[in-house]
Amino acid sequence: AAGVIQSPRHLIKEKRETATLKCYPIPRHDTVYWYQQGPGQDPQFLISFYEKMQSDKGSIPDRFSAQQFSDYHSELNMSSLELGDSALYFCASGSRLQEKLFFGSGTQLSVL
């Protein structure tokens, strides 16, 4: 079965650079969620989209933005990167008909 696809798998950036993470949800899923997971921490909700519109907002910094496109893929844009942004970034997709979320394998972002 198709799963949530994230790219890139690993990303290395320097401070003050920008990064773009991509997420391709499971086909026919209408909702996408972004989570940030620091080392040894639980995933923290950043932002979500339903039918290409922003749905909920969590602890997402103002330096970050995201959008969902017409083909339902989503991108998380991160600017003015800081060392503390180093983390695993997960995308999850789901359907409004059920609460269960399916997670991708994540993008490991390292800010040097």
Add this chain to the structure above:
Amino acid sequence: GESVGLHLPTLSVQEGDNSIINCAYSNSASDYFIWYKQESGKGPQFIIDIRSNMDKRQGQRVTVLLNKTVKHLSLQIAATQPGDSAVYFCAWEDTGRRALTFGSGTRLQVQP
């Protein structure tokens, strides 16, 4: 959202034993709970879920128990295997928001 924590950050069990992972939640309005398993370098993987109108749900080798009186959730794994070694997170759907909020993870180590 309100925070949820797990009592034990690391649980070590012998292969073949039963494992119990606990989670205490404080949001009494939550009506959906879920357990995820996260292996190193991978995204959270769905294990089992339960709604607040139930107090027990069984899956294959796993059972989730929900005690709404004391706001306690537990995951029982029968005949624990080395492949069960991972970090386990409880999560719940926050009131008024579709996104899941994660509790602190518990690392399960299975000794052969």
